[in-house]
Amino acid sequence: MNDTEGTLLLSRLHHPVRNLGFGVRAGIWFQGCTVYCRGCIARDTWPFDPDRTYAIAGVLDWLTALPAEQVDGVTISGGEPTDQPAALAALLAGIHAWRGERDIDVLLYSGRDTAFLAEEFGWLAATVDVLVSEPYLLDRADGCALRGSRNQIVQTFSELGARRYPLASLEDDYGPQRNHVSVAVDNGSIWTVGIPLPGDMAAFRTRMTELGIETKRTSWLM
Template identity: 45%
Template structure:
């Protein structure tokens, strides 16, 4: 359990990225960097260096309360060995479902998914495309696919192969020790830009991932 892991953040409970109260884990670092990504703050590496074992120790108290686990990023499959070790440990410790988000097409993940057989119940695959509509549950753009990989995945996630409903328009708020506020979920297109402008007009200071992406395009985001 000493494999290094570049971690963005962990939160419990997350209620907007799958059914029930979920343990949310965000990997840090992404080589795909989809234009318009709402999580551009997770692109660069080096936010929080840890190990799989340390992460497991941190989240162990939440596992008994969680209904499922959602792994996102960043790009989890950019750290395949750490991802596999983490998923295997979760399988050994709990019978709850595991959802993983990836910006890679499923076909490109064939080798790693073969090694992860039975470890991932549902996979949201394919890159975010801001030119595509956003009308399907759990997805930022309609080209992304919900892949149900196990019987548990089909039981837990079959209901999400559907258009968005009004109750899908929700976000979880997370507050870090330094006072930073994070949102978990999939906002409607440009919602965070509108929120940023609204708060700034009221005299508040707010930075969103779109600002981070702009700095990255200018070469100012750490790699």
């Protein structure tokens, strides 16, 4: 796996994202994962594909080029971002420098155990505003806010994070986002952005078939 400060293995970038956190967001998906959650909808992000090596500076340039008024936050997912710790740390440092004093929150998804992250990645508390952790469990999947399965834990580490993601009202504030999965088309690939409800992807594939759209492979069935 890639663990250098200057590059990272990158699955994709997307903007605007409106269903993985507060407001309008920039989404960064890491490539490579060793958690291997059963039922993962993004199994295409599991391989540590060296052909997907990108300069961290290039990712930061992409962020900088986005209209400032159209970025309320950055959501980082994957793949498993903590499988590239040095690259993740360098990217987060660059994001902090880019956002400056602006109210742009950073939300990180990790399939790692919460206690493990606290012990081995304690520095995340000083570099992200919100952390969603724990593996995705297919048998506990439901419509809970910001999470794929009920066991996953949402933590806030900053004043901005606590203000935008009040844990006492998280379900009311963000639960409706689970009813919306965005679709992006890129070079013959169809990407979904969001956390689908159980059954959504099967229904999506059925609808594409009805519309005459042939799918050669689907990431959640790879």
